[in-house]
Amino acid sequence: MRKILVTGGAGYIGSHTVRALLDRGCDVAVADNLSKGYRENVPAGRLHELDINDGAALSELMRQAQFDAVVHFAGYIAVGESMREPGRYFENNVGGSLSLLSAMSEAGIRRIVFSSTAAVYGNPAATPIEEDFPIQPLSPYGESKVIVERMLRWFDEIHGIASVSLRYFNASGADPEGRLGELHDPETHLIPLVLRAAITGEPITIFGNDYDTPDGTCIRDYIHVNDLAQAHILALEYLMAGGATEQFNVGTGAGYSVMDIIRAVEQVTGKKVPYVIGPRRPGDPAALVAASEKLRQTLRWKPEYRDPVTIVEHAWNFARRRGHGR
Numbered sequence: 001m002r003k004i005l006v007t008g009g010a011g012y013i014g015s016h017t018v019r020a021l022l023d024r025g026c027d028v029a030v031a032d033n034l035s036k037g038y039r040e041n042v043p044a045g046r047l048h049e050l051d052i053n054d055g056a057a058l059s060e061l062m063r064q065a066q067f068d069a070v071v072h073f074a075g076y077i078a079v080g081e082s083m084r085e086p087g088r089y090f091e092n093n094v095g096g097s098l099s100l101l102s103a104m105s106e107a108g109i110r111r112i113v114f115s116s117t118a119a120v121y122g123n124p125a126a127t128p129i130e131e132d133f134p135i136q137p138l139s140p141y142g143e144s145k146v147i148v149e150r151m152l153r154w155f156d157e158i159h160g161i162a163s164v165s166l167r168y169f170n171a172s173g174a175d176p177e178g179r180l181g182e183l184h185d186p187e188t189h190l191i192p193l194v195l196r197a198a199i200t201g202e203p204i205t206i207f208g209n210d211y212d213t214p215d216g217t218c219i220r221d222y223i224h225v226n227d228l229a230q231a232h233i234l235a236l237e238y239l240m241a242g243g244a245t246e247q248f249n250v251g252t253g254a255g256y257s258v259m260d261i262i263r264a265v266e267q268v269t270g271k272k273v274p275y276v277i278g279p280r281r282p283g284d285p286a287a288l289v290a291a292s293e294k295l296r297q298t299l300r301w302k303p304e305y306r307d308p309v310t311i312v313e314h315a316w317n318f319a320r321r322r323g324h325g326r
């Protein structure tokens with residue numbers, strides 16, 4: 001049985017991945033400071049409430065258990081907030097990762113899967129986006145992930161820590177039974193915001209409907225959180241088998257517009273989604289869709305959920321279970 005340390009495992013993607021790892025028979029410990037995550041997302045007895053910037057606490061945890069690998073989700077995630085408070089993002093995302101890597105190298109843990117992002121590509125010249133496209137982030141958030149990817153290369157070169165950086169596109173959906181789901185505070189992601197508009201009747205703002213796309217609204221690649229969790233498991237297996245440091249996009253390769261998502265929510269909930277059209281947001285590319293052949297071929301990954309209606313259905317199950325939408 002593999003022993004895996006998951007940082008940020010009380011958050012959205014981390015909690016789904018912890019479930020998937022436990023289902024695979026791994027022994028899992030979660031390190032999370034609960035700044036953005038939820039205690040109830042972590043199965044009993046597995047949560048170590050600590051800040052990854054606290055190197056001594058991390059080292060102590062790594063002394064208590066011999067981890068085979070780390071899956072590193074912990075960090076701040078809001079692009080807009082990072083444009084107002086860049087220091088917080090560099091401190092938590094870069095500083096926290098550095099503290100984690102230092103503790104790992106001291107403890108002799110030699111494998112890590114890292115949550116990177118499509119934001120490393122900024123506003124790419126073409127779509128679908130391949131891994132070797134120029135790295136040109138447009139926000140401190142994206143830059144913080146680029147810096148960590150670069151640090152990971154050096155920690156491999158010098159300390160022999162092999163890593164897989166997974167560049168997620170738009171994580172979405174929820175555990176199909178609705179036990180876990182997306183609950184960011186503040187919420188900035190489209191599907192929970194559209195569901196909220198359907199539930200409350202308060203209009204959602206669409207940022208621009210004059211993009212060069214079929215219906216004028218932005219197109220994104222929505223990747224189901226359970227398919228994302230599977231990518232982490234395959235990445236861990238790859239590293240366990242001696243795989244070298246790599247970067248992979250994680251997206252389905254299919255793009256859906258904001259209006260497609262609004263229609264999917266209307267279909268699933270049976271409610272009208274009120275919306276208003278606002279100005280474009282600076283730095284929002286018209287379309288961001290992943291080329292995911294590298295992940296499919298190298299790790300044999302295959303997304304199970306590609307239909308936005310199913311993804312929205314799972315997110316809706318979670319919202320209903322929490323008492324919304326009745």
Ligand SMILES: NC(=O)c1ccc[n+]([C@@H]2O[C@H](COP(=O)([O-])OP(=O)(O)OC[C@H]3O[C@@H](n4cnc5c(N)ncnc54)[C@H](O)[C@@H]3O)[C@@H](O)[C@H]2O)c1
Pocket residue numbers: 007008009010011012013014031032033034035036037038050051052053072073074075076077092096115116117118167168169170171172184
């Ligand atoms: N959600 C997306 O669409 C998306 C897309 C690309 C990349 N990512 C990356 O995936 C990761 C997880 O995202 P998420 O949506 O699950 O976010 P989330 O906010 O739900 O989860 C992050 C977790 O990390 C914890 N955390 C933050 N700073 C910490 C620290 N210093 N010490 C210990 N714990 C800390 C939080 O308490 C939270 O539980 C992040 O690194 C994010 O940048 C997310």
